Amino acid sequence: MLTIARVEDLVKNYYLETVVVRALRGVTLAFEQGDFVALMGPSGSGKSTLLNLLGCLDRPTDGKYLLGDQDVSTMDDDQLSEVRSKYIGFIFQSYNLIAQYTVVENIEVPLLYQGRVDRATRDRCQRLANMVGLGDRLDHRPSQLSGGQQQRVAIARSLVNDPHVILADEPTGNLDTKTSGEIMELLLALNESGKTIIMVTHENDIAGWARRIVRMRDGYIESDTRLAAIVKRNGTVQH
Amino acid sequence: MNLFPTIRRTVIMAVRNLWLHKLRSFLSVLGIIIGTCAVISLMAFGEGSMQDALEDIKRQGLTNIIVMSVKPPDDATSQRRSFIANYGLTDEDHRRMSETLSGTVVATLPMRVFAGEIRPVTESRMYVGRIVGTTPRHFVVYKLEKSMAAGRFLTAEDEQPSPKNVCVIGAEVATELFPGEDPLNKSIKVAGKDRAFIIVGVLKNRMPSSTGAEVEKYDGDIYIPLASCRALLGEISFTRSTGSRGAEKVQLNRVVLTVDEAGDTDEVRDRVRNTADMVRAQLEMHHEKKDWDIRIPLDRLEEAERTRDRYRVLLAFIAGISLLVGGIGIMNIMLATVTERTREIGIRRALGAKQKDITLQFLVEAVVQTTIGGLLGVGLGLGVVFLVPWLADLLSQKVPAAIHQPSIFMAFFVAVVVGVLFGWYPARRAARLDPIEALRHE
Numbered sequence: 001m002l003t004i005a006r007v008e009d010l011v012k013n014y015y016l017e018t019v020v021v022r023a024l025r026g027v028t029l030a031f032e033q034g035d036f037v038a039l040m041g042p043s044g045s046g047k048s049t050l051l052n053l054l055g056c057l058d059r060p061t062d063g064k065y066l067l068g069d070q071d072v073s074t075m076d077d078d079q080l081s082e083v084r085s086k087y088i089g090f091i092f093q094s095y096n097l098i099a100q101y102t103v104v105e106n107i108e109v110p111l112l113y114q115g116r117v118d119r120a121t122r123d124r125c126q127r128l129a130n131m132v133g134l135g136d137r138l139d140h141r142p143s144q145l146s147g148g149q150q151q152r153v154a155i156a157r158s159l160v161n162d163p164h165v166i167l168a169d170e171p172t173g174n175l176d177t178k179t180s181g182e183i184m185e186l187l188l189a190l191n192e193s194g195k196t197i198i199m200v201t202h203e204n205d206i207a208g209w210a211r212r213i214v215r216m217r218d219g220y221i222e223s224d225t226r227l228a229a230i231v232k233r234n235g236t237v238q239h
Numbered sequence: 240m241n242l243f244p245t246i247r248r249t250v251i252m253a254v255r256n257l258w259l260h261k262l263r264s265f266l267s268v269l270g271i272i273i274g275t276c277a278v279i280s281l282m283a284f285g286e287g288s289m290q291d292a293l294e295d296i297k298r299q300g301l302t303n304i305i306v307m308s309v310k311p312p313d314d315a316t317s318q319r320r321s322f323i324a325n326y327g328l329t330d331e332d333h334r335r336m337s338e339t340l341s342g343t344v345v346a347t348l349p350m351r352v353f354a355g356e357i358r359p360v361t362e363s364r365m366y367v368g369r370i371v372g373t374t375p376r377h378f379v380v381y382k383l384e385k386s387m388a389a390g391r392f393l394t395a396e397d398e399q400p401s402p403k404n405v406c407v408i409g410a411e412v413a414t415e416l417f418p419g420e421d422p423l424n425k426s427i428k429v430a431g432k433d434r435a436f437i438i439v440g441v442l443k444n445r446m447p448s449s450t451g452a453e454v455e456k457y458d459g460d461i462y463i464p465l466a467s468c469r470a471l472l473g474e475i476s477f478t479r480s481t482g483s484r485g486a487e488k489v490q491l492n493r494v495v496l497t498v499d500e501a502g503d504t505d506e507v508r509d510r511v512r513n514t515a516d517m518v519r520a521q522l523e524m525h526h527e528k529k530d531w532d533i534r535i536p537l538d539r540l541e542e543a544e545r546t547r548d549r550y551r552v553l554l555a556f557i558a559g560i561s562l563l564v565g566g567i568g569i570m571n572i573m574l575a576t577v578t579e580r581t582r583e584i585g586i587r588r589a590l591g592a593k594q595k596d597i598t599l600q601f602l603v604e605a606v607v608q609t610t611i612g613g614l615l616g617v618g619l620g621l622g623v624v625f626l627v628p629w630l631a632d633l634l635s636q637k638v639p640a641a642i643h644q645p646s647i648f649m650a651f652f653v654a655v656v657v658g659v660l661f662g663w664y665p666a667r668r669a670a671r672l673d674p675i676e677a678l679r680h681e
Contacts (some may be wrong), residue, residue: 085591
């Protein structure tokens with residue numbers, strides 16, 4: 001399989017006033033195209049730091065990060081912004097929609113910063129809204145939508161730039177069980193259509209939807225397990 | 240990346256964001272609105288009154304030199320009643336000026352000016368006005384071509400070959416002595432003498448002019464030929480003022496020297512000054528007392544122009560301060576907005592916005608605010624400029640206003656620049672936020 005993203009010996013230190021927080025102490029991982037990875041671990045294990053680095057929101061202290069065929073670890077702020085706008089889709093725990101924008105406009109935001117917004121892209125945004133089941137709410141604002149609906153908008157937004165990889169940070173963290181299931185169904189469907197998804201979660205049930213679970217502890221990879229295909233296919237969460 | 244659609248989209252986005260917080264946006268640009276409005280209206284009113292003053296001076300003639308008789312303050316005779324005070328310019332002075340200055344002075348206008356009674360021959364009315372003995376040249380020097388209400392002004396035939404008893408009266412004299420009648424060809428008596436003067440012309444209302452501290456009004460004037468005046472009164476005029484009676488022997492009260500008819504150039508200005516110096520020297524030589532004074536409208540013009548320039552600088556300064564205050568208001572609100580929208584900034588950064596995109600977004604918001612504020616201020620200012628004189632007119636007051644066009648563009652331009660200057664810091668602050676921190680912001 002094609003490797004879409006690879007990190008080698010990734011180190012991230014945070015320098016506070018007197019202490020050095022060593023969030024990542026040398027992480028090497030490869031993500032294949034079409035993979036669905038759950039990053040797990042207790043708080044402070046470094047999973048959020050890793051996700052931020054994978055999302056090009058931050059630069060590593062040391063080590064290498066290859067996204068597609070580009071070495072991202074040495075890029076400057078503008079280049080990282082461009083990488084984010086072109087190759088990465090974000091889904092956040094708290095949806096992070098822009099309050100004053102409608103559904104379609106929110107989906108459109110990543111394209112705004114690629115400087116390509118026109119009638120064609122507007123159509124594309126509407127199709128994506130249809131796909132996530134919000135075709136009848138195109139002109140609603142986030143405050144008029146439920147949590148699940150907002151997360152669907154966020155998912156549509158993460159797809160609009162046709163990214164190499166979708167990064168999901170606790171995508172169901174703010175949702176009830178039923179809605180969580182619906183969101184995971186949607187992510188699963190995306191993955192099955194070929195999208196690469198890396199998801200941070202601390203819930204085993206949610207992690208059960210993934211193909212591969214990477215557990216972290218104290219800045220190291222603790223375990224890296226590929227789930228049996230059958231588990232995934234029957235991946236309905238039982239409660 | 241094409242810049243224009245980006246800017247256009249950013250502007251639309253900014254307008255939408257501002258519309259979302261209408262009251263706040265309005266309050267934050269209020270300083271700019273008031274500042275711009277103040278600049279434009281103050282400039283207009285300042286300019287209006289200045290223009291009036293300048294017009295007044297110009298009406299007195301920039302190429303004229305006015306030599307006046309002045310009662311010397313240290314004259315002991317003025318203490319004693321019913322003694323004839325003898326002072327001032329003489330016919331000899333006038334003759335000397337005309338001869339020695341014939342190279343530079345194109346014409347002279349000698350005048351006698353004194354207060355006196357005016358009575359119609361057939362009526363019992365009386366008006367105390369100003370009797371002016373003058374020559375036909377008065378018409379040119381005082382620019383009366385548009386001020387004739389009826390009849391004609393004095394002409395050469397009124398003086399030559401023998402002085403005629405004709406007169407031209409001011410508007411107020413006409414309405415006071417001949418209410419509802421046509422004063423033309425009626426006869427009046429002046430200064431208590433028995434000789435009757437026939438009215439050959441009536442003047443319209445004229446703007447008073449100010450010579451330094453004094454204001455000279457013209458509507459109570461009666462103009463008679465200088466030669467007739469001499470024949471009528473000799474050289475002595477009687478004055479009456481509260482509590483005292485006196486007589487003055489003054490041959491000429493005023494001589495207006497015209498240096499050049501052509502107009503106002505630097506060369507002419509120099510010539511006016513040189514001529515004034517010569518006149519001064521001549522008078523100093525022939526008069527023991529300082530019983531004369533020279534007024535040069537040109538000097539007053541330059542003084543008025545200096546005053547106007549000072550006023551403009553002062554206003555620009557005040558405008559600068561008010562727009563500075565307005566800008567601080569904008570910056571304050573922008574900083575609060577950046578804090579409030581930290582999370583939005585984080586989202587945009589995560590989704591691919593570069594620092595310069597964020598800078599542009601907030602800078603455009605600030606500039607859109609100040610631009611709209613500037614436009615509103617200009618509109619309000621123009622409204623004030625048109626409304627206040629109109630209201631004043633209703634209350635029979637006169638508030639001259641003249642729109643000073645550069646001030647409009649300056650005020651507007653400065654307002655926009657204020658947006659850029661004071662929007663820059665908050666915008667940069669927004670752009671420099673760490674995306675991860677910003678996303679975590681509640």
